[in-house]
Amino acid sequence: MSFVSDLRDELVAAAEREQARRLPRVELPVRQTLLAAAAAAAVALIVIIAAGSLSTARDEDGPIVAEPTPEPIRDLFGGELTPDVRYRTRALVPQISFVVADDEWKTTDTEQPDVLALEHGEGYFDPDGERRPPGLLVFGRVIEVYDPAVKRLSASLTTAPADLYGWYRAHPDLRVGRARPVTVAGVPGQRFDVEVDFDRPTHPDPQCRRLLQLTCTALGPGAAFQDGTLMQLTVLPTEPEPLVISVEHFTRAGLREMEKVSAPVLKSLRIG
Protein backbone atom coordinates (compact mmCIF):
# COMPACT_ATOMS: atom_id res chain seq x y z
CA MET A 1 0.00 0.00 0.00
CA SER A 2 2.02 2.96 -1.23
CA PHE A 3 0.04 5.68 0.53
CA VAL A 4 0.86 4.20 3.93
CA SER A 5 4.57 3.80 3.24
CA ASP A 6 4.91 7.17 1.48
CA LEU A 7 3.14 8.95 4.32
CA ARG A 8 5.40 7.16 6.79
CA ASP A 9 8.47 8.41 4.92
CA GLU A 10 7.10 11.96 4.93
CA LEU A 11 6.36 11.87 8.67
CA VAL A 12 9.71 10.36 9.65
CA ALA A 13 11.47 12.98 7.50
CA ALA A 14 9.40 15.68 9.23
CA ALA A 15 10.36 14.22 12.63
CA GLU A 16 14.02 14.37 11.56
CA ARG A 17 13.65 18.01 10.52
CA GLU A 18 11.96 18.84 13.83
CA GLN A 19 14.77 17.10 15.69
CA ALA A 20 17.46 18.88 13.68
CA ARG A 21 15.74 22.22 14.23
CA ARG A 22 16.13 21.81 17.98
CA LEU A 23 19.62 20.33 18.14
CA PRO A 24 21.86 23.21 16.98
CA ARG A 25 20.92 25.40 19.96
CA VAL A 26 21.99 22.67 22.36
CA GLU A 27 25.22 21.96 20.54
CA LEU A 28 26.52 25.55 20.39
CA PRO A 29 30.00 25.79 21.90
CA VAL A 30 29.98 27.37 25.35
CA ARG A 31 31.86 30.49 24.26
CA GLN A 32 29.56 31.06 21.31
CA THR A 33 26.53 30.56 23.55
CA LEU A 34 27.82 33.07 26.08
CA LEU A 35 28.54 35.62 23.37
CA ALA A 36 25.10 35.11 21.88
CA ALA A 37 23.46 35.49 25.29
CA ALA A 38 25.46 38.64 26.02
CA ALA A 39 24.52 40.10 22.65
CA ALA A 40 20.87 39.24 23.18
CA ALA A 41 20.91 40.79 26.64
CA ALA A 42 22.48 43.95 25.26
CA VAL A 43 19.89 44.19 22.50
CA ALA A 44 17.07 43.57 25.01
CA LEU A 45 18.44 46.29 27.28
CA ILE A 46 18.65 48.74 24.39
CA VAL A 47 15.09 47.90 23.35
CA ILE A 48 13.77 48.32 26.90
CA ILE A 49 15.58 51.62 27.41
CA ALA A 50 14.49 52.92 24.01
CA ALA A 51 10.88 51.85 24.51
CA GLY A 52 10.85 53.22 28.04
CA SER A 53 12.05 56.61 26.87
CA LEU A 54 9.42 56.80 24.15
CA SER A 55 6.24 55.71 25.88
CA THR A 56 4.68 53.77 28.70
CA ALA A 57 1.48 51.80 29.06
CA ARG A 58 -0.47 50.40 32.00
CA ASP A 59 -0.53 46.61 31.67
CA GLU A 60 -2.84 43.92 32.98
CA ASP A 61 -2.84 43.86 36.79
CA GLY A 62 0.29 45.81 36.83
CA PRO A 63 2.25 48.95 37.30
CA ILE A 64 3.68 51.13 34.57
CA VAL A 65 5.84 49.02 32.25
CA ALA A 66 7.84 49.66 29.13
CA GLU A 67 5.88 49.31 25.91
CA PRO A 68 7.47 46.91 23.43
CA THR A 69 8.66 48.01 20.02
CA PRO A 70 5.78 48.30 17.55
CA GLU A 71 4.84 45.01 15.91
CA PRO A 72 3.62 44.66 12.34
CA ILE A 73 -0.17 44.99 12.25
CA ARG A 74 -2.45 42.64 10.32
CA ASP A 75 -6.20 42.32 10.02
CA LEU A 76 -7.37 39.10 11.64
CA PHE A 77 -8.55 36.31 9.38
CA GLY A 78 -9.04 32.64 10.21
CA GLY A 79 -6.02 30.38 10.45
CA GLU A 80 -2.85 29.93 12.40
CA LEU A 81 -1.54 33.04 14.17
CA THR A 82 2.05 34.21 13.91
CA PRO A 83 3.84 35.31 17.09
CA ASP A 84 4.91 38.93 17.45
CA VAL A 85 2.38 40.22 14.93
CA ARG A 86 -0.38 42.53 16.17
CA TYR A 87 -3.74 41.23 14.95
CA ARG A 88 -6.64 43.64 14.64
CA THR A 89 -10.18 42.25 14.60
CA ARG A 90 -12.43 43.21 11.71
CA ALA A 91 -15.88 42.27 12.98
CA LEU A 92 -15.81 42.13 16.77
CA VAL A 93 -17.38 45.06 18.63
CA PRO A 94 -15.53 46.67 20.31
CA GLN A 95 -12.57 46.28 17.99
CA ILE A 96 -9.58 44.77 19.75
CA SER A 97 -6.00 44.05 18.81
CA PHE A 98 -3.52 41.67 20.38
CA VAL A 99 -0.24 39.83 19.93
CA VAL A 100 0.35 36.11 20.55
CA ALA A 101 3.66 34.94 21.97
CA ASP A 102 3.83 31.35 20.70
CA ASP A 103 2.92 29.46 17.54
CA GLU A 104 0.15 27.21 18.90
CA TRP A 105 -2.69 29.70 18.40
CA LYS A 106 -5.32 29.61 15.69
CA THR A 107 -8.75 30.96 15.05
CA THR A 108 -11.48 29.83 12.69
CA ASP A 109 -14.36 32.30 12.67
CA THR A 110 -13.38 35.95 12.65
CA GLU A 111 -16.60 37.32 11.16
CA GLN A 112 -18.76 37.50 14.29
CA PRO A 113 -19.49 40.87 15.90
CA ASP A 114 -20.22 39.30 19.30
CA VAL A 115 -17.53 36.70 19.81
CA LEU A 116 -13.99 35.79 18.84
CA ALA A 117 -12.48 32.47 19.96
CA LEU A 118 -8.75 31.80 19.82
CA GLU A 119 -7.76 28.14 20.14
CA HIS A 120 -4.51 26.98 21.67
CA GLY A 121 -3.12 23.48 21.12
CA GLU A 122 -5.04 20.43 20.00
CA GLY A 123 -8.28 18.88 21.20
CA TYR A 124 -8.29 15.50 22.84
CA PHE A 125 -10.41 12.53 23.85
CA ASP A 126 -10.91 12.16 27.60
CA PRO A 127 -10.93 8.77 29.37
CA ASP A 128 -14.75 8.74 29.35
CA GLY A 129 -14.79 8.94 25.58
CA GLU A 130 -15.93 12.57 25.48
CA ARG A 131 -14.36 14.79 22.85
CA ARG A 132 -12.76 17.86 24.36
CA PRO A 133 -11.83 20.93 22.34
CA PRO A 134 -8.46 22.68 22.62
CA GLY A 135 -7.90 25.38 25.22
CA LEU A 136 -9.76 28.55 24.36
CA LEU A 137 -9.32 32.26 24.87
CA VAL A 138 -12.64 33.88 24.01
CA PHE A 139 -13.53 37.54 23.71
CA GLY A 140 -17.24 38.21 23.65
CA ARG A 141 -20.10 40.48 24.47
CA VAL A 142 -22.95 39.08 26.51
CA ILE A 143 -26.03 40.79 25.09
CA GLU A 144 -28.73 38.25 25.92
CA VAL A 145 -28.92 35.30 28.29
CA TYR A 146 -31.29 32.40 28.90
CA ASP A 147 -33.06 32.91 32.23
CA PRO A 148 -32.61 29.63 34.13
CA ALA A 149 -35.92 30.21 35.94
CA VAL A 150 -37.86 29.86 32.65
CA LYS A 151 -38.03 26.31 31.39
CA ARG A 152 -38.52 26.66 27.63
CA LEU A 153 -35.37 27.85 25.89
CA SER A 154 -36.94 30.33 23.47
CA ALA A 155 -39.15 31.84 26.18
CA SER A 156 -36.22 32.23 28.54
CA LEU A 157 -34.25 34.62 26.33
CA THR A 158 -33.79 37.93 28.08
CA THR A 159 -31.46 40.95 28.06
CA ALA A 160 -28.20 40.33 29.91
CA PRO A 161 -28.24 41.74 33.44
CA ALA A 162 -26.01 44.62 34.47
CA ASP A 163 -24.54 42.44 37.22
CA LEU A 164 -23.10 39.59 35.17
CA TYR A 165 -21.13 38.21 38.12
CA GLY A 166 -24.32 37.95 40.20
CA TRP A 167 -26.10 36.24 37.30
CA TYR A 168 -23.32 33.67 36.86
CA ARG A 169 -23.32 32.99 40.61
CA ALA A 170 -27.05 32.36 40.63
CA HIS A 171 -27.04 29.99 37.63
CA PRO A 172 -27.69 26.38 38.72
CA ASP A 173 -25.27 24.88 36.15
CA LEU A 174 -22.31 26.98 37.30
CA ARG A 175 -20.07 27.05 40.32
CA VAL A 176 -18.56 30.50 40.63
CA GLY A 177 -15.65 31.68 42.75
CA ARG A 178 -15.04 35.00 44.40
CA ALA A 179 -14.69 38.08 42.15
CA ARG A 180 -11.44 39.98 42.35
CA PRO A 181 -10.49 43.33 40.82
CA VAL A 182 -8.29 43.29 37.73
CA THR A 183 -7.18 45.75 35.09
CA VAL A 184 -6.86 44.59 31.49
CA ALA A 185 -5.91 46.90 28.63
CA GLY A 186 -6.21 49.78 31.05
CA VAL A 187 -9.84 48.96 31.88
CA PRO A 188 -10.61 48.02 35.49
CA GLY A 189 -12.97 45.05 35.81
CA GLN A 190 -13.71 41.82 37.67
CA ARG A 191 -12.17 38.38 37.36
CA PHE A 192 -13.58 35.13 38.74
CA ASP A 193 -13.37 31.37 38.23
CA VAL A 194 -16.31 29.37 36.88
CA GLU A 195 -16.84 25.62 36.71
CA VAL A 196 -19.65 24.21 34.58
CA ASP A 197 -21.27 21.45 36.60
CA PHE A 198 -24.54 19.78 35.67
CA ASP A 199 -26.16 16.35 35.53
CA ARG A 200 -28.80 17.58 33.11
CA PRO A 201 -28.35 21.05 31.68
CA THR A 202 -30.96 23.66 32.63
CA HIS A 203 -31.20 24.58 28.95
CA PRO A 204 -29.63 21.95 26.63
CA ASP A 205 -28.08 23.71 23.67
CA PRO A 206 -29.65 22.44 20.43
CA GLN A 207 -26.75 23.53 18.20
CA CYS A 208 -24.20 21.77 20.37
CA ARG A 209 -26.16 18.55 20.07
CA ARG A 210 -26.97 18.82 16.38
CA LEU A 211 -23.56 19.93 15.11
CA LEU A 212 -21.16 18.39 17.60
CA GLN A 213 -23.17 15.54 19.15
CA LEU A 214 -22.43 16.91 22.61
CA THR A 215 -24.55 17.82 25.62
CA CYS A 216 -24.02 21.44 26.60
CA THR A 217 -25.75 23.96 28.80
CA ALA A 218 -26.85 27.07 26.92
CA LEU A 219 -26.20 30.26 28.89
CA GLY A 220 -27.10 32.56 26.03
CA PRO A 221 -27.22 32.57 22.23
CA GLY A 222 -23.87 31.22 21.03
CA ALA A 223 -22.67 30.54 24.57
CA ALA A 224 -22.88 26.80 25.26
CA PHE A 225 -20.63 24.80 27.55
CA GLN A 226 -19.95 21.13 28.18
CA ASP A 227 -20.10 19.73 31.70
CA GLY A 228 -16.71 20.06 33.35
CA THR A 229 -15.62 23.18 31.48
CA LEU A 230 -13.33 25.29 33.64
CA MET A 231 -13.13 29.00 32.96
CA GLN A 232 -11.42 32.10 34.22
CA LEU A 233 -13.77 34.96 33.32
CA THR A 234 -12.85 38.62 33.16
CA VAL A 235 -15.65 41.15 32.77
CA LEU A 236 -14.66 44.62 31.56
CA PRO A 237 -17.25 47.44 31.51
CA THR A 238 -16.80 48.48 27.88
CA GLU A 239 -19.38 50.05 25.54
CA PRO A 240 -21.88 49.13 24.13
CA GLU A 241 -21.87 46.01 26.35
CA PRO A 242 -19.33 44.60 28.79
CA LEU A 243 -16.49 42.68 27.16
CA VAL A 244 -16.16 39.22 28.66
CA ILE A 245 -12.80 37.48 28.30
CA SER A 246 -12.87 33.78 28.99
CA VAL A 247 -9.91 31.43 29.35
CA GLU A 248 -11.21 27.85 29.08
CA HIS A 249 -10.04 24.29 29.45
CA PHE A 250 -11.30 20.98 30.83
CA THR A 251 -8.60 20.21 33.36
CA ARG A 252 -7.11 22.26 36.18
CA ALA A 253 -3.62 21.75 34.76
CA GLY A 254 -4.88 22.67 31.28
CA LEU A 255 -6.52 25.83 32.61
CA ARG A 256 -3.33 26.84 34.41
CA GLU A 257 -1.42 26.32 31.16
CA MET A 258 -4.03 28.32 29.26
CA GLU A 259 -3.79 31.15 31.80
CA LYS A 260 -0.04 31.10 31.31
CA VAL A 261 -0.12 31.21 27.51
CA SER A 262 -3.00 33.73 27.51
CA ALA A 263 -1.21 36.16 29.83
CA PRO A 264 1.00 37.69 27.09
CA VAL A 265 -2.03 37.99 24.80
CA LEU A 266 -3.97 39.88 27.48
CA LYS A 267 -0.96 42.02 28.28
CA SER A 268 -0.79 43.07 24.67
CA LEU A 269 -4.56 43.66 24.41
CA ARG A 270 -5.82 47.00 23.16
CA ILE A 271 -9.52 47.81 23.06
CA GLY A 272 -11.06 50.22 20.56
Added chain:
Amino acid sequence: MPSDEDLLLSGDPEDFGRFYDRYVDMLLGYFARRIHDPEVAADLTAETFAAALVARRRFRRAKTPAVAWLFGIAQHKLADYRRRGAAEDRMRHRLGVQHVPVGEDDAEMITLLGRDAAWQLIDELPADQRDAVRAHVLEDRTYSDIAVESSTSEAVVRKRVSRGLGALRQRMGARR
Protein backbone atom coordinates in the same frame (compact mmCIF):
# COMPACT_ATOMS: atom_id res chain seq x y z
CA MET B 1 9.17 -4.01 23.10
CA PRO B 2 8.84 -0.24 23.65
CA SER B 3 5.46 1.07 24.72
CA ASP B 4 3.44 3.54 22.62
CA GLU B 5 4.35 6.24 25.10
CA ASP B 6 8.08 5.48 24.75
CA LEU B 7 7.85 5.65 20.97
CA LEU B 8 5.86 8.87 21.00
CA LEU B 9 8.22 10.67 23.38
CA SER B 10 11.45 9.28 21.90
CA GLY B 11 13.89 11.69 20.26
CA ASP B 12 14.56 9.16 17.48
CA PRO B 13 12.52 10.09 14.37
CA GLU B 14 12.28 6.43 13.38
CA ASP B 15 10.40 5.73 16.63
CA PHE B 16 7.64 8.04 15.47
CA GLY B 17 7.53 5.86 12.35
CA ARG B 18 7.10 2.79 14.57
CA PHE B 19 4.29 4.49 16.47
CA TYR B 20 2.72 5.29 13.09
CA ASP B 21 3.06 1.63 11.99
CA ARG B 22 1.05 0.51 15.00
CA TYR B 23 -1.94 2.73 14.39
CA VAL B 24 -2.08 3.84 10.78
CA ASP B 25 -4.44 1.03 9.69
CA MET B 26 -6.71 1.57 12.64
CA LEU B 27 -6.86 5.30 12.04
CA LEU B 28 -7.56 4.88 8.32
CA GLY B 29 -10.35 2.47 9.23
CA TYR B 30 -11.71 4.85 11.85
CA PHE B 31 -12.00 7.70 9.33
CA ALA B 32 -13.13 5.50 6.42
CA ARG B 33 -15.94 4.09 8.53
CA ARG B 34 -17.27 7.58 9.23
CA ILE B 35 -16.53 9.49 6.04
CA HIS B 36 -16.96 6.85 3.31
CA ASP B 37 -14.43 8.64 1.15
CA PRO B 38 -10.96 7.02 1.06
CA GLU B 39 -9.20 10.20 -0.05
CA VAL B 40 -10.64 12.22 2.82
CA ALA B 41 -9.89 9.36 5.24
CA ALA B 42 -6.28 9.40 4.01
CA ASP B 43 -6.06 13.19 4.36
CA LEU B 44 -7.48 13.14 7.88
CA THR B 45 -5.11 10.32 8.86
CA ALA B 46 -2.11 12.25 7.55
CA GLU B 47 -3.23 15.43 9.33
CA THR B 48 -3.84 13.53 12.58
CA PHE B 49 -0.34 12.04 12.61
CA ALA B 50 1.16 15.41 11.67
CA ALA B 51 -0.73 17.03 14.58
CA ALA B 52 0.48 14.24 16.88
CA LEU B 53 4.06 14.88 15.76
CA VAL B 54 3.73 18.60 16.47
CA ALA B 55 1.94 18.14 19.80
CA ARG B 56 3.82 15.13 21.19
CA ARG B 57 6.03 17.25 23.45
CA ARG B 58 2.85 18.24 25.29
CA PHE B 59 1.78 14.61 25.72
CA ARG B 60 1.80 13.63 29.40
CA ARG B 61 2.50 9.96 29.98
CA ALA B 62 0.52 9.58 33.21
CA LYS B 63 -2.67 11.23 32.04
CA THR B 64 -3.94 9.08 29.22
CA PRO B 65 -2.66 6.23 27.01
CA ALA B 66 -0.97 7.41 23.83
CA VAL B 67 -3.51 5.63 21.63
CA ALA B 68 -6.42 7.39 23.35
CA TRP B 69 -4.57 10.67 22.94
CA LEU B 70 -4.06 9.93 19.22
CA PHE B 71 -7.72 9.08 18.72
CA GLY B 72 -8.64 12.25 20.61
CA ILE B 73 -6.76 14.23 17.97
CA ALA B 74 -8.47 12.13 15.28
CA GLN B 75 -11.90 12.92 16.66
CA HIS B 76 -11.07 16.60 16.75
CA LYS B 77 -9.92 16.49 13.11
CA LEU B 78 -13.14 14.71 12.19
CA ALA B 79 -15.24 17.37 13.92
CA ASP B 80 -13.24 20.07 12.10
CA TYR B 81 -13.85 18.29 8.81
CA ARG B 82 -17.59 18.14 9.46
CA ARG B 83 -17.69 21.78 10.42
CA ARG B 84 -15.66 23.02 7.44
CA GLY B 85 -16.55 20.43 4.82
CA ALA B 86 -12.86 19.95 4.04
CA ALA B 87 -9.87 18.33 5.73
CA GLU B 88 -7.44 20.94 6.99
CA ASP B 89 -3.73 20.63 6.20
CA ARG B 90 -2.40 23.13 8.71
CA MET B 91 -0.10 20.74 10.55
CA ARG B 92 1.24 19.08 7.40
CA HIS B 93 1.92 22.50 5.96
CA ARG B 94 3.70 23.54 9.13
CA LEU B 95 5.91 20.44 9.06
CA GLY B 96 6.53 20.58 5.32
CA VAL B 97 4.84 17.20 4.83
CA GLN B 98 3.98 16.77 1.16
CA HIS B 99 0.53 15.66 0.03
CA VAL B 100 0.64 11.90 -0.58
CA PRO B 101 -1.65 10.83 -3.42
CA VAL B 102 -4.11 7.98 -2.90
CA GLY B 103 -3.98 5.43 -5.72
CA GLU B 104 -6.74 3.01 -6.69
CA ASP B 105 -5.24 0.18 -4.65
CA ASP B 106 -4.84 2.49 -1.67
CA ALA B 107 -8.46 3.58 -1.92
CA GLU B 108 -9.66 0.00 -2.04
CA MET B 109 -7.55 -0.94 0.99
CA ILE B 110 -8.76 2.07 2.98
CA THR B 111 -12.37 1.15 2.20
CA LEU B 112 -11.73 -2.39 3.42
CA LEU B 113 -10.09 -1.11 6.58
CA GLY B 114 -13.20 0.99 7.17
CA ARG B 115 -15.35 -2.09 6.97
CA ASP B 116 -13.20 -4.27 9.15
CA ALA B 117 -10.82 -2.55 11.53
CA ALA B 118 -13.04 -0.89 14.09
CA TRP B 119 -15.82 -3.42 13.99
CA GLN B 120 -13.50 -6.40 14.46
CA LEU B 121 -12.21 -5.07 17.74
CA ILE B 122 -15.53 -3.81 18.99
CA ASP B 123 -17.32 -7.06 18.19
CA GLU B 124 -15.14 -8.79 20.74
CA LEU B 125 -16.48 -6.61 23.60
CA PRO B 126 -19.28 -7.71 25.95
CA ALA B 127 -22.67 -6.92 24.37
CA ASP B 128 -23.62 -3.91 26.53
CA GLN B 129 -20.22 -2.27 26.06
CA ARG B 130 -20.13 -3.13 22.36
CA ASP B 131 -23.51 -1.50 21.72
CA ALA B 132 -22.63 1.58 23.75
CA VAL B 133 -19.21 2.05 22.08
CA ARG B 134 -20.69 1.48 18.63
CA ALA B 135 -23.43 4.02 19.23
CA HIS B 136 -21.29 6.71 20.87
CA VAL B 137 -17.87 6.32 19.25
CA LEU B 138 -18.65 4.96 15.79
CA GLU B 139 -22.05 6.52 15.20
CA ASP B 140 -21.36 9.79 17.07
CA ARG B 141 -24.56 9.62 19.11
CA THR B 142 -24.89 11.41 22.44
CA TYR B 143 -24.97 9.62 25.78
CA SER B 144 -28.46 10.90 26.43
CA ASP B 145 -29.83 9.61 23.11
CA ILE B 146 -28.33 6.18 23.73
CA ALA B 147 -29.70 6.16 27.28
CA VAL B 148 -33.22 6.87 26.04
CA GLU B 149 -33.02 4.17 23.38
CA SER B 150 -31.65 1.52 25.72
CA SER B 151 -33.99 2.51 28.60
CA THR B 152 -31.17 3.18 31.00
CA SER B 153 -29.48 6.18 32.55
CA GLU B 154 -26.88 8.41 30.91
CA ALA B 155 -24.44 7.53 33.71
CA VAL B 156 -24.72 3.82 32.89
CA VAL B 157 -24.10 4.50 29.20
CA ARG B 158 -21.06 6.62 30.06
CA LYS B 159 -19.71 3.81 32.21
CA ARG B 160 -20.25 1.24 29.45
CA VAL B 161 -18.49 3.42 26.89
CA SER B 162 -15.67 4.13 29.30
CA ARG B 163 -15.19 0.43 30.14
CA GLY B 164 -15.48 -0.56 26.50
CA LEU B 165 -12.84 1.96 25.45
CA GLY B 166 -10.63 0.81 28.30
CA ALA B 167 -10.94 -2.78 27.13
CA LEU B 168 -10.21 -1.71 23.54
CA ARG B 169 -7.10 0.11 24.65
CA GLN B 170 -5.91 -2.99 26.48
CA ARG B 171 -6.71 -5.11 23.44
CA MET B 172 -4.82 -2.79 21.14
CA GLY B 173 -1.92 -2.90 23.58
CA ALA B 174 -1.96 -6.69 23.53
CA ARG B 175 -1.67 -6.68 19.73
CA ARG B 176 1.38 -4.45 19.58
